[in-house]
Structures are given as C-alpha cells and as structure tokens.
Amino acid sequence: MCVVRELTKTYPAVRGRRGTPAAPEVRATDAVTLDIRRGEIFGLLGPNGAGKSTLVRQLTGLMRPDAGSVEILGHDIVRHPERAARILAYLGQESSALDELTVSLAAETTGRLRGLEVRRARAERDAVLEELGLTGLAGRPLKKLSGGQRRLACFAAALVGQRPLLVLDEPTTGMDPVARRAVWSAVDRRRAEHGTTVLLVTHNVIEAETVLDRVAVLDRGRVIACDTPSGLKEGVAGEVRVDLVWRESAPLHVPEVAALRDRAAESGRRWTLRLAPEEARAVVATVTGGAAFAALDDFTLATPSLEDVYLALGGAARQGLVRA
C-alpha cells in the first residue's frame, strides 16, 4: 500500500538573529523505512518534535525529501507529489483554511475540490455529517465551535470524497469521548466496507494501544521500533510500572524510600518506577504503611504501556507522550 524507503529530510541550520538564538541543523527524518499494508490502521507514535509531522508531510507530497522514496499504491510520490492528493485524504493539524466556513460548506467545498460534482458532494456531506453527529451544527461557522467540535468538522471534511488512504495527524485532539468514538467507528466502517488504510499520527499512548494494528515508534527522526502494540509491549512484559505521587515531597527520611530514589524517574511530585512484579509488591507494601504513607498522595500500579516501550527503547523525551 505505502512503501517508504530511507526517507531523509534535514532542516538547515538557522543563523541566530537578535532575539532568536541560532538553531543547528536538524535531521527531522533520518533514513525512515516503513511498509504500510492495505486495510490496516498504522500509527506513528512519538513525542513532540520526533519528526512525525515532517514524515507525514513528505508522504502527502507537501514536502520534498532530501533522499529516499515514497510509493503509495504503486505511485512514486517523490517524483509526482501532485498524485498524493488523488490517492489520500489528509487531516492536518491546522484548520485555518476552513475556519470561517460553516460546517456544512466546509465539508461540501472540500468534496467539490476532491473532484465530486455538486449533487454527489452534497449527498456525501449530508451522510458524513449525519454519521458523525454534526447535523445539528451544520450551519455554524467552524471558528464558533469548541476545539474538539472543530476538529470533528475537519475530520468530516476529510471523509467527503472517499479515498483509499486516510492520513490523520492527531485527529482526536481536544475531543470528548463521544466525538472520539464517532471518529473511530467512522474509520472502522470505511475499513470494513472499502478496505481503507489509515495512517495515524499520535502522541497519545492509550489511543495508540486501542486503535492501531501496527505502530512505528519515532524518536529524533528515526524509527526505533515497528510492530503491533502488544508485540512491542512483550519486550517490557516482565516489568510493572509504579507511579507514586507525594503530597509535598518524597519522605527521604524513610530508608526504603530513599533507596528507591535512584531508580525513579522524577517529575515534580511524581515518581515513576519500572520494577519486577515482586519488587513492585514490596514497594507498594512499603509506601502504603508507616511513615511513607503519611506523605503519599496517590499511587498506581499498571502493566506496561507503549510509553514504557518508548522509554525502554531509549526514547529521549521524558514528557512527550500523553496518556489520556
């Protein structure tokens, strides 16, 4: 479906000016190689700045790579970037082109510009708005909507004029659970009925685990792993994640707590530990009894997530992924 080989893009160094510091050369995508199969939901997971959006811009023909190849359904996108628009629908992070239109006109115009004739564009618009529960908002301008509703309206525009590949850059940002469900059931329906392939960019590990068939983990422009979410998690299956949140600060006067400090990733009042199950049990016993308990605000014990996979693989960012 989509074959990416050795894709490389380097942003040139920026000379410093007054008020802005100089930035060194950045390799935003570094020899990225991927194979996305027909009909799967393939994810790009990584913290902000990992190169996800840059990679997607190259796959959608919006940016020319310095080196490497992109082939979608047999078409060379590096040589013919204009063909990408006839194969895929892209939901970018920005809605400024549609902001002042009504939901209905945004969807209809997008369908028209995807080559549909008026009647067909209107029929598809009505069907998609109905499917996503947007009919009641059809007459409202996008910029008057909440962030999540606006995102859903842009998603609706992306669905009008069916395409075999959907490229969605963080589609559910700001959405409530109802809207999220609408998005994923719309995606599932298209996959079941038309074999639609989805390339999803996300930094949300929970979403990645629940909706993706396979995921490529990106870190500083490189693919550091690519597998099914559960396949990736097998690598860290022997560990349990313990999160401890202290009321004010950690009770370092308790020797067992002080001993844990070296192994904990600290972030404010939160300590995150990755431990073998029996160690985790001992830690929980320690912090839920005696002097440490008085200082404890909250704790959670969880099986590893893709975030742990990312960190175990040597991912550099400590804060870039979200669990929501």
Place this chain on the structure above:
Amino acid sequence: MSAVPADALHGAAPAAEERHAAGPADLGPRARLWPSLVAVYRAQLSRARVARIPLLFVATFQSIGIMILMRGVVDGGGEARAVVAGSAVLVVAFVALNLLAQYFGQLRASGGLDHYATLPVPPAAVVLGAAGAYASFTAPGTVVTAVVGCLLFGLPMTHLWVLLAVIPLAGAALAGLGAALGLLAPRPEFATLLGQLGMSAALLLGVLPPERMPQVVRLARDLLPSTYGVEAFARTFGGRPDWGYVLGDLAVCAVVGVISLAVATWAYRRAAVR
C-alpha cells in the same frame, strides 16, 4: 503476536506483492478548473459575508470621507472627476489588494495552504476563486462611493455603467497583486505591511489629481495598475468620453490582471510545496 520488528521494518514482501499484482492503482478524479473555481469562490464569498462586511463599511466611509475633504480643495472639472474615480477605485484597492494580501499571508503562515495543497485542485482555481470573491465583494462599496461622489461634485451619472467593466478588471489586477504579495511575503506581518503600502499608494497616487504632482510621482502613478482603472472611469464623466482611451486603459488593467494572477498562481504553487 507473531510480527517481528525487523521483519516489519525490512521485509517488503506483502507490499511488494500487492504492487506487482495490481500495478499502480487508479487515481481519484482531478477537480476541474471551473467547478473548483466556483466552489472556492462560493466558499470565500460566504466567508466574506461573515467577516468582511464591517471592513467594507470602513472602506466605503474612508472613500466618502476623502471626497468630502477634497471638496474644499478641488474646484470641479477634471480634478473633481479624478477625485471621484480615484475614491471609487480605492474601495477596490482596499479589499482586493490589502485584505487579500493579509488573507493569503495568514493562510500561508498558519499552514492553511496544506488543506488546498492536499486536494487535487488546480492552483489557479484557488487563487482565482479567492481573488474573484474579494473583487466582487468590493462592488457595492464602489458603486455607493461613485454615486455619492457624483452627487457631491455634481457629475453626470450617465456612464456609471462603466463600473461593470472597471470593477472586475481593476479588481483582477489588484487582487492578483494582493494575492501574489501575500503568498510571496516570508512572514504574515510583511504581507500585511505590503498590502497596506499598496493601498496607501493607490490612495495617494489615485485620488490626488496628477496635475499637481512632481514628475517622479507621476511615473510611479503610471506603474500602479489601479491608475488605469481610475483613468478609464474618470474619462467617462466628460460630456463626450473618448471611448478609445477608455478601452485602452481597461485593456492595460486586463493585461496587468492576467500577469499578476499568473504570478499569484506561481507563488501559490511555490508556497504550497516546501
């Protein structure tokens, strides 16, 4: 789960098979120029209706205000014709040049062009649709300004119909210029600045009667596309307009319009794929 990372990364087998079995897949339809131009035009016009009406009032009142001010300075005749024609065309410059430059500057800076660039739509349709919508949005303000001007200076309204040609042709020239400036400006602030400067030029060089200007300013005036719209319009206030000259001026507008819209389309292509 049986998938192995190394296999997923390097084994192209499934995708390669797919490719060789089927050959390149059929592409989706291309949006044709005229229908997509109409779609963009319609969308932009609806945008304008919501967001631009207050600005149109500003543009109209600005031009009417200028004419009222100039009434004390000019004493009828050729100068009055120049003032009325210049003020009317100024409305076109305000909306088509200034506001369109700002719109495209912001669209480019915010990444909004990605939306159009990932749709199979000809670049010319996006530029012409937006430019056309902005230009036609100037029509009511231009007509109101022209009528008020005629009443203020006692000019005949016989040939006001020439606005039917002046608005689209001057509109095309100025909107193309505005779109090109907005799309070429490296930052949105520059686009705003260039749009404002363009409008100031149209104001100073178009409204003030040329007879009192130094030679350099007159040269600058000849280089500005709105000048020819102003001249064409001003000539029609005369008792017996020389239609040859009117047509000549309008032809200059049309040529500049074609060139500037072509430049804007090229600038759009350049801005869309970085």
